[in-house]
Amino acid sequence: MNFSRYLTVSVLAAALCLPFSGAQAKTVIEVAHTQMETHPDHIALLAFKDYVERHAGDIYEVQIFPNKKAGSNEQVIDLLRAGSVQFMVISSANLEPYNRKYSVFSIPYLFSSEDEYEKFITDPKVLEELGTKNEEDGFTPLVAFTAGSRSFYAKSPISTPDDLKGKTFRIQSGRTNKDMMEFFNANEMTISFGEVYSALKKGLIDGAENNELALVEQKHGEFCKYYSYDHHQMIPDLLVGSTIFLYSIPEKDFEIFRQAALEAQEVEFAMWGNSIKKAKKSAQQLGVEFLEVNVDDFRKKVAPIHEYLLKTRPEIKSLYDKARAIGAQETEKK
Template sequence: MKLLDTVLTAFLVTAALAGAASAECETTLRSSDTHPDGYPTVEGVKAMAAEVKEKTGGRICIEVFPSSQLGEEKDTIEQTQFGVIDMVRASFGSFNDIVPVTQTTSLPYLYRSEDHLHKVLDGPIGEEIAGQFAEHGLIPLAYYDGGARNFYNSKQPIRTVEDLKGMKFRVMQNDVFVDMMSALGANATPMPYGEVYSSIQTGVIDGAENNFPSYDSSGHAEVAKYFTLDQHLMVPELVAVSKTSWEKLSPGDQEIMRTAARNSATLQRKLWAEQEKASEEKVIAAGAEVVKDVDKTAFIEAMAPVYEKYVTTPEARDLVKRIRETQ
């Protein structure tokens, strides 16, 4: 019943909002994003839409619905699988229960840098990962950048694993996140994102972990001035189209969509890098201390039990090995 209600609601909302566009376009594809208008992922899909419209002479339009207008990520992924929504932009983390490889490729300290992440996703491994979505009714079009998650706290600069011992950190309700904190000797405290500021302020927790733009926009830098650039998690973002919608397009239009998506990824990554830099400069100017001299070796070694728990098949172990060897 819940699924039916979700599908009907999505249909009514998108039909109403996209009505005008449908009148002038032969095909209108509805694309969902949880982020607000102006966010790099939203602007990326908008750029893709502009290129597709131009190259098809206005035959194909992509209507972007930001700010969770069509639902939260997991709901909109499900709707895209059923073809109620045509496209979705979502984090790999939201695909973990659907496409197992997304959990393996989102493990802590798997990537050396954001450049390393891009090389992995833009190469043969990225193609291999994309191939595992089709059986779930989804066709990946582009990998976007979601930045790197880092630790920040109100107590002290964190430079070593020992500095984390006994500290309380908010994490998302995710088993990998909880196990990561345990392996580092810290205490994971899952809680809603909206409660983090007051919880740090009142000492319920010592800190949290996220990227620079979130650390900045949430105001967390005001109550947790120590930010450690350890880049423990880099979770890819994905733009995918419903297999049902995809198969209605001609091969020529599919190629236009793929090319526009790749071009949009280049723009989105540029916009994300600019937003990260601006947020970093802003929090430093406001008094935050950013610790960059972090030797990640001990942090990586501490993840051994996490990898033992979640990398359990020869295929997964081989994938991790190939990701780490990518230059």
């Protein structure tokens, strides 16, 4: 990536009086996320912390704030953009309001397999393109973590797209997700992740959509006894840094954080598969039934959204084409 310094950002950093020069006490680096301590994202951030402190422990102390301890995603992203929080892990869907390029990940059925998806999100050119306006965005993507595929889970079985009709599901924020639910003829509610359990308990929603971990770590499986593998989206979590912070530190320090992020990515990918297997087993013990559905039926229902989004969001076309090219390459190999 091109992380050249900009005068405007340097001025902002100076105005915030960030203590990154001279012989001073350790600088505390705050890293926030909304997942539980058992989640692969958190374990990955422990590796991030370990790497930074092994290589620059005399300068930086990394403090991790899991499980919304630093606030909701919406609150923390504002703090990060202002330079008050240095790093966070956040779903790409939550970044759409700041830069519409991130909406490419929310396009339903962009990928045909998790192999395609993982190849795309680990491509440095993809992260580079997402970060081209990082000064304006206020955040800089360092690496992407896999979050598997997202499917619907509910209090009643979802076997066909028609079973979604008229039901209310919690979805992630972002215009693309709302568009998807309209194509499915379903109702949507964009409450924060931490509020889903209560909404399910009160009967405000019929279900949600996420990977299998939500059934156990967030206890959604207490209410939703049917998880349908429609695989409608593959949306990564991104480890992003405050642009103000990253542009204010020496190049050698930035390289330490970049390498720490790559190490965190490796740990997160390694942990993901086993975490899903354990979550599925635990969910089954809660009485959750996992349903295999005809994915093509769901894919056809939302197929028009691809053309619609490319028309209304031309800024995603380059990334969309990259994703499709990877899909074509994988198909040729088979």
